[in-house]
Amino acid sequence: MSETVFAQQWLGKATSSRARFLGYLTAVAVIVTLPLVFNDTYWRTNLTVCAINVLLAIGLDFILGYAGQLNLGHSAFYGLGAYVSTLLIVKLAVPFWLAFVAGVAFAGLAGTFLSLFAVRLRGHYLAIASLGFAVIVHQILLNWISLTQGPLGIYGIAPPPALVVDGTVIADFRNLTAFFYLVAGFALLSFLLLSQLVRSPVGETLTAIREDEVSAASLGINAAAWKVFAFGVGSAIAGAAGCFYASFVGTLVPDAFFITEAFNILAMVIVGGMGTLIGPVFGAVLLTILPEVLRGLGDLRLVVYGAALTFVVLFIPGGMAQAANAVGERLWRRRSA
Amino acid sequence: MSATADGAAGEPLLRTQELQKNFGGVKAVSEISFDVPMGAIFAVIGPNGAGKSTLINLISGVYRPDAGSLSFDGVDLSTMPAHLRVRFGIARTFQKIRLFRQLTALDNVIAGFHVHHKIPAWQYLVHGAAFTADRRRCRDQAMQLLEFVGMSGRAHVPAGSLSYGEQRMLELARALATKPRLLLIDEPAAGLNAAEVDGLLDRIRSLRHGGTTVILVEHNMDLVMNVADRIMVMEYGRRLFEGTPAEVQKNPAVIAAYLGGELL
Numbered sequence: 001m002s003e004t005v006f007a008q009q010w011l012g013k014a015t016s017s018r019a020r021f022l023g024y025l026t027a028v029a030v031i032v033t034l035p036l037v038f039n040d041t042y043w044r045t046n047l048t049v050c051a052i053n054v055l056l057a058i059g060l061d062f063i064l065g066y067a068g069q070l071n072l073g074h075s076a077f078y079g080l081g082a083y084v085s086t087l088l089i090v091k092l093a094v095p096f097w098l099a100f101v102a103g104v105a106f107a108g109l110a111g112t113f114l115s116l117f118a119v120r121l122r123g124h125y126l127a128i129a130s131l132g133f134a135v136i137v138h139q140i141l142l143n144w145i146s147l148t149q150g151p152l153g154i155y156g157i158a159p160p161p162a163l164v165v166d167g168t169v170i171a172d173f174r175n176l177t178a179f180f181y182l183v184a185g186f187a188l189l190s191f192l193l194l195s196q197l198v199r200s201p202v203g204e205t206l207t208a209i210r211e212d213e214v215s216a217a218s219l220g221i222n223a224a225a226w227k228v229f230a231f232g233v234g235s236a237i238a239g240a241a242g243c244f245y246a247s248f249v250g251t252l253v254p255d256a257f258f259i260t261e262a263f264n265i266l267a268m269v270i271v272g273g274m275g276t277l278i279g280p281v282f283g284a285v286l287l288t289i290l291p292e293v294l295r296g297l298g299d300l301r302l303v304v305y306g307a308a309l310t311f312v313v314l315f316i317p318g319g320m321a322q323a324a325n326a327v328g329e330r331l332w333r334r335r336s337a
Numbered sequence: 338m339s340a341t342a343d344g345a346a347g348e349p350l351l352r353t354q355e356l357q358k359n360f361g362g363v364k365a366v367s368e369i370s371f372d373v374p375m376g377a378i379f380a381v382i383g384p385n386g387a388g389k390s391t392l393i394n395l396i397s398g399v400y401r402p403d404a405g406s407l408s409f410d411g412v413d414l415s416t417m418p419a420h421l422r423v424r425f426g427i428a429r430t431f432q433k434i435r436l437f438r439q440l441t442a443l444d445n446v447i448a449g450f451h452v453h454h455k456i457p458a459w460q461y462l463v464h465g466a467a468f469t470a471d472r473r474r475c476r477d478q479a480m481q482l483l484e485f486v487g488m489s490g491r492a493h494v495p496a497g498s499l500s501y502g503e504q505r506m507l508e509l510a511r512a513l514a515t516k517p518r519l520l521l522i523d524e525p526a527a528g529l530n531a532a533e534v535d536g537l538l539d540r541i542r543s544l545r546h547g548g549t550t551v552i553l554v555e556h557n558m559d560l561v562m563n564v565a566d567r568i569m570v571m572e573y574g575r576r577l578f579e580g581t582p583a584e585v586q587k588n589p590a591v592i593a594a595y596l597g598g599e600l601l
Contacts, residue, residue: 202461204448205451208451211440216448217420218428218429219420219512
């Protein structure tokens, strides 16, 4: 018990508003510096993939870590955002940012729609329903050939239009660094807004639902409505990630949004630490970079990757956030002793 | 008999009529009708399986009645979901403790303010003055409630790490955070020692002085005799008798069915 109290005290210190401000300042500095340090195409590409995965992970964490809804179909919302925005751009020549808004809205509505039915389900049943939804979405993308071109894919998707002010190009998104700044900036903004939300009464409400729905209802909490809300927000963020992915890679195939992708995102959230927002950020970065770093090992890298995952789940179930807390707590105790 | 229990003076706060709830072939609650006057401490007693907790679940909205009706301050509750009843002023504790075990005692109580936040929607994303004021108010009031139940020193302990008696008191504080007009307390003394029971009774009495109406479900006869204005005795889902503590103690049917040798 006393250990938890120590952890709480330490966390209390670490999350004071000044510490948070410094944290965001550091994040901005890191985002600005990264593409300057990693200056080859390969790593700059990975950086943007990291930023996209961070979006996916914090969106899923909002649903899973805060509202406690076991969503195994996050890849579906990712894919819907990507395909809806791309099809609007390619087929109807809709301007990029308008298509972006439409993709985000569509993914968010799909999440809302799914959860309207799924709120009655809990645990395993919700997991199966959301997984089923992801399979259906993948099958539609694969088989509605007249619309999506199925497994042939959509090629030559343009990056977002350059940001031009008074005839001067501020940012040309054909440039990898500019694209990274765009996605990382959006991810940072999403993180900031989600963080504000979970530190408001909304965070308490979602946590209450996660812990005990009957108890939550006895405090006036409409659990069904809040679960739909969490799904809507989390899937909309996945939709944004999808829009960025399509315009970044320039190619869309349904298999990018197969259910294995949902499990990848889930692994990022778990390895990072569910129910903290910062954990899944690091989880996403680690699980994006690790396979690349291990590429030299050939097929062995999958073994190492799998072993690392198993290790985390078995020995640090709270993920990297828990590990960081344990270290911080120890430091705090030493300092106050 | 206390003056506050004078139900004839006005409309009762809670009225149930022919309330019924079946589980398969078992009539857990059958044809239960009673009025709870405003400001009263109304106790429901009966042996295990008499349907007391089912009755609490019907009033709080966990279950819907199969037949009959219940109204609160003139509002029909029969089909109203549990979370809405809280907004009308009904709160409860649970017989089997249901705290948010991973949250601190303080955060458990703060979660109880759900229906009382006064924050403009946009300030949920951009925390402004109204947000900060609301946070501070919730925190202060939560600390006051913890103090009321004698737990201000345990505010930052996770609920799951508290002792059994402390968990019961924390459930009471959390329910009070919803600012109820009617508080349903389900077997609060279960698992408490004598001193803790005394502390609990003091709190229930001071709640009534603050204007809260209380329905107290209890297994322990001695406890309710001390504190209740009216007592309803249940057996096998039915109402056996209803009256003042003195009347209950004298009633031959109650003595035969429930009190038995305890008083004789």
